[in-house]
Amino acid sequence: MAFRRRTKSYPLFSQEFVIHNHADIGFCLVLCVLIGLMFEVTAKTAFLFILPQYNVSLPTADGETVHYHYGPKDLVTILFYIFITIILHAVVQEYILDKISKRLHLSKVKHSKFNESGQLVVFHLSSVIWCFYVVVTEGYLTNPRSLWEDYPHVYLPFQVKFFYLCQLAYWLHALPELYFQKVRKEEIPRQLQYICLYLVPGASRIRLGLILLLLQYSTEFLFHMARLFYFADENNEKLFNAWAAVFGVTRLFILTLAVLAIGFGLARMENQAFDPEKGNFNTLLCRLCVLLLVCAAQAWLMWRFIHSQLRHWREYWNEQSAKRRVPAAPRLPARLIKRECGYHENGVVKAENGTSPRTKKLKSP
Template sequence: MGIRKKTTNKNPPVLSHEFVIQNHADIVSCVAMVFLLGLMFEITSKFAVIFITVQYNVTISTNEGSEETAVNHFHHGIKDLATIFFYMLVAIIMHAIIQEYVLDKLNRKKHFSKTKHSKFNESGQLSAFYLFSFCWGTSILLSENFLSNPVSLWEGYPHTLMPFQMKFYYICQLGYWLHALPELYFQKTKKEDIPRQLVYIFLYLVHIAGAYVLNLNRLGLVLLVLHYFVEFLFHVSRLVYFSNENRQMGFTVWAVLFVVGRLLTLSLSVLTVGFGLATSESQGFNWAAGNFNILFVRITVLAGICLTQAFMMWKFINFQLRRWREHSQAQTLKKKQVPAKSKSKKEKANGVNGVNSHGANSPKAIKEKSS
């Protein structure tokens, strides 16, 4: 009989940092189940509904022909914070599922280094989210005819009432980017990477929440869909590059679309906020009516968008310069290696010819001749 090795199970202490990190998905799932179970009881269902369902429903009757149809719309309020919190928990669970069943399996096959491992996980998570958000946002734009009628981006402002899909889209967007904050702890993010990730998480939260609260939800939706498409291409190109470093065509396509995306973002923002809202009839500040169409708010919104686009272009230029330097360094190394190899071949050939040519004048040959 073979001797069985003793298995050492090193389980971390309960509620320790390592325990929470290893089991955070199960812990969050239990918290989410508490809200779902609350729907089963009449006493707790009133509170559980606030977390799970979309709040602030408004029913509007419309006349289509001879029949009246009721259409549900929604506006925002303080109770949305509870709904955002619940879908933040859902985002943490989905993050763990993608990580465990998709990305970890690919990492085991590819055997990435620690640096590539973290970047691969980041791009894998973000590419899945960007693809889902882009497809969902595009379907809303097509169903609401925002692309075919660009005037609707500012016409009829303030857009306090939203269809269900648009409001739920914003709730999920805010929940996802809020979930990215605890994920920095759960994923053991390196200290040098935390400031970079905090910056883009903060930018996403400020812009999405700003469009949601200021009732610029239509413009925000268009800009998010445009931005997510460009970012999806970048992270897919990054994943392809990690699998094969010779495949860099995706970065070239992304670079062109990135610049086009920045120009479109600035153009739509100036057209909607700078011209459309400036010439709108509903001027003035009214918190109760959701009207924020005053000069100070318009300048603040445009300044925030322009500064963000300038910051992204600055990061983009630095990224392209770094890639150009790395490429030029690689080319110079190749040029240095090629002459060295050719020189060594010539030396070997000269050495063989020298032995053959001087072999006749060797001491052994002279002795043979004299004898």
């Protein structure tokens, strides 16, 4: 299976070979794990890569439900889904984004941004749909108290844990993609900040993180969709205005929800002990650190947003003022035609008194 048409062959296991064939290498590894499911000897090990581990049966009023804990074996599952994400990344790039970008004839810088936004639009849309389904089915929207009740939330439902595992796999796969996509050195710090921003709620695995990711992903989806429309038509900037309005409202919602759940909800819980073995971090110092982290992240995002908006407005007004200052093209003076004295008659110049002008004698050499 080849995701890209190669016009040039590279030495086996060389740097260029790995870069151009990393999706095929990942597909081969995933295929080996799937083949391991067919044999009884290797099936147990193969399930370790595919399914979430640490399942526990908890008694409920209706019977028993299966929940999942977290532990070191989750790293193996995350590694498997990193390879799955690399394959999906290559499929989207090859069969969707490359075909669209060829028609747009973008520059090298715009082509890189187009690929980035195209990948994130697909990821954010699928994550918003999946996250919204999990939040609704688990009742976190209809019952906001469930965000802090029964803390610590060390036992997670299957779909909650699987969602977090896939989120961690996607953002961890973005790290090697910086090397595979040959991202410029100037862009690497920005990409690393972006990745770390989403790894924190993904690693927390708390119920509040689902709501925060749902709000953030919805805003990011609108932004990258607006950027795709802008690359297709530079006069289309209406979605950017809608994103700017939604961005500010989302920051307020995230801060309000964080203060409500962490500052008030967890503060009223009876269990206020620090016990890392049981996953209990409900102390005043931990709550303040988490709130400070959330507020700092939102302030940083808001500062970047205001800075970029001011820069765009400054560039816009500079362009408008430059257009007004351009002077009108000066009119060229009418060309003066020098007329000889007298008038023309039968092709001969006559003097004003009617006599022909004296011809100028040529000097003999």
